[in-house]
Amino acid sequence: MANHRDEQHQFETKLLHWGSEMDPHYGASNVPIYQCSTFHQEDVDNPPEHDYTRSGNPTRQAVEDQIAYLEGGARGFAFASGMAAISTAFFLLSAGDHVIVTEDVYGGTYRILTTLLKQMNIESTFVDMTNIDEVKAALKPNTKAVYMETPSNPTLRITDIRTVCDWAHANGLLTMLDNTFMTPYHQKSIPLGVDVVLHSATKFLGGHSDVLAGLAVAANDSIGRRLKGLQNSLGNVAGQFDSWLLMRGIKTLAVRMEQHESSARKLAQWLVTDPRVVNVFYPGLPNHPGRVVHESQSKGYGAIVSFDVGSGERAREVMSKVKLPLVAVSLGAVESILSYPPKMSHAAMPQEVRMARGITDGVLRFSVGLENIDDLIADLDQALGK
Numbered sequence: 001m002a003n004h005r006d007e008q009h010q011f012e013t014k015l016l017h018w019g020s021e022m023d024p025h026y027g028a029s030n031v032p033i034y035q036c037s038t039f040h041q042e043d044v045d046n047p048p049e050h051d052y053t054r055s056g057n058p059t060r061q062a063v064e065d066q067i068a069y070l071e072g073g074a075r076g077f078a079f080a081s082g083m084a085a086i087s088t089a090f091f092l093l094s095a096g097d098h099v100i101v102t103e104d105v106y107g108g109t110y111r112i113l114t115t116l117l118k119q120m121n122i123e124s125t126f127v128d129m130t131n132i133d134e135v136k137a138a139l140k141p142n143t144k145a146v147y148m149e150t151p152s153n154p155t156l157r158i159t160d161i162r163t164v165c166d167w168a169h170a171n172g173l174l175t176m177l178d179n180t181f182m183t184p185y186h187q188k189s190i191p192l193g194v195d196v197v198l199h200s201a202t203k204f205l206g207g208h209s210d211v212l213a214g215l216a217v218a219a220n221d222s223i224g225r226r227l228k229g230l231q232n233s234l235g236n237v238a239g240q241f242d243s244w245l246l247m248r249g250i251k252t253l254a255v256r257m258e259q260h261e262s263s264a265r266k267l268a269q270w271l272v273t274d275p276r277v278v279n280v281f282y283p284g285l286p287n288h289p290g291r292v293v294h295e296s297q298s299k300g301y302g303a304i305v306s307f308d309v310g311s312g313e314r315a316r317e318v319m320s321k322v323k324l325p326l327v328a329v330s331l332g333a334v335e336s337i338l339s340y341p342p343k344m345s346h347a348a349m350p351q352e353v354r355m356a357r358g359i360t361d362g363v364l365r366f367s368v369g370l371e372n373i374d375d376l377i378a379d380l381d382q383a384l385g386k
């Protein structure tokens with residue numbers, strides 16, 4: 001039996017050996033794409049493991065097992081997108097419930113909370129999650145959950161996961177965390193008290209800008225059973241080919257993250273010494289306000305570096321002159337991606353709110369890819385101009 005799993009293994013080994021990595025029938029080196037919607041039942045009184053692909057499919061199951069193992073959770077679930085995973089997790093709440101949310105949460109998460117969920121009478125309060133007193137002050141009699149995202153986007157502010165979870169559990173609240181920026185390679189939050197870990201797998205986990213997918217991991221079986229019911233009811237599952245691409249991407253997560261991060265550190269260090277750059281946001285910089293907390297809960301600083309070039313005009317100049325990165329939304333790919341949050345991820349945010357959160361008109365967000373870092377720096381150097 002070559003499908004093998006051993007909790008003692010290191011993370012890099014777990015990426016490749018998680019217990020359902022091979023086809024058990026032929027020993028094929030990869031899980032096949034089971035391109036079927038239904039499954040023959042030899043004996044209707046003893047139904048097979050899978051009976052219908054919305055409810056379960058061996059290809060999707062393999063990547064669900066993989067992410068659950070990597071995050072250290074009880075069960076994993078694969079969805080059609082990160083937003084599908086996040087929306088499904090919010091369905092753990094009921095009408096009349098209240099949730100406390102990181103103020104600089106991902107734009108799509110902000111949107112569903114302030115529109116659809118609000119309409120369904122699920123209330124949210126956005127707080128500066130880096131300040132535990134503000135989190136505590138948001139507690140109401142109907143509060144049921146806390147939703148975190150750390151580091152946040154695009155200014156990379158850090159939430160103390162353990163402190164928030166301890167307080168949340170003392171108050172009987174469910175804890176959820178969007179771990180897209182760090183991935184389980186750098187940050188495992190279930191041991192810190194998170195009940196539901198969420199991912200846009202479109203980013204680092206898929207890693208190649210070729211798949212849209214989302215993942216959720218339940219820390220325990222009871223939340224796992226509820227998420228399974230929701231996934232089956234909502235039907236917003238990842239397709240088999242996307243599940244397969246995602247599984248393939250995850251296998252190289254450790255080597256990619258290691259390289260992404262070492263380049264991001266060099267880029268951040270280069271940017272801080274450059275007089276053309278007004279401000280640099282990266283949790284690995286010595287003056288980053290969340291650095292100590294971040295180091296207590298993560299084993300790396302990630303691959304996203306944001307920086308302020310002073311004005312919207314300068315930002316546009318840089319975007320028009322860079323030759324290597326894609327100028328695009330999204331992040332976490334093998335190729336570098338340069339984003340302009342004021343016009344992309346944070347375009348929907350009122351100007352004064354955006355300013356108050358440090359997302360000024362000159363802020364650019366660099367997702368450092370696997371190109372040689374000297375080439376990336378030389379490219380940025382010429383793009384920054386005189």
Ligand SMILES: *Cc1c(COP(=O)(O)O)cnc(C)c1O
Pocket residue numbers: 081082083084106108149153178180181199200201202203212213214
């Ligand atoms: C992209 C992203 C999402 C949404 O994921 P999709 O796959 O685009 O639906 C959620 N959270 C974070 C932090 C993201 O970067």
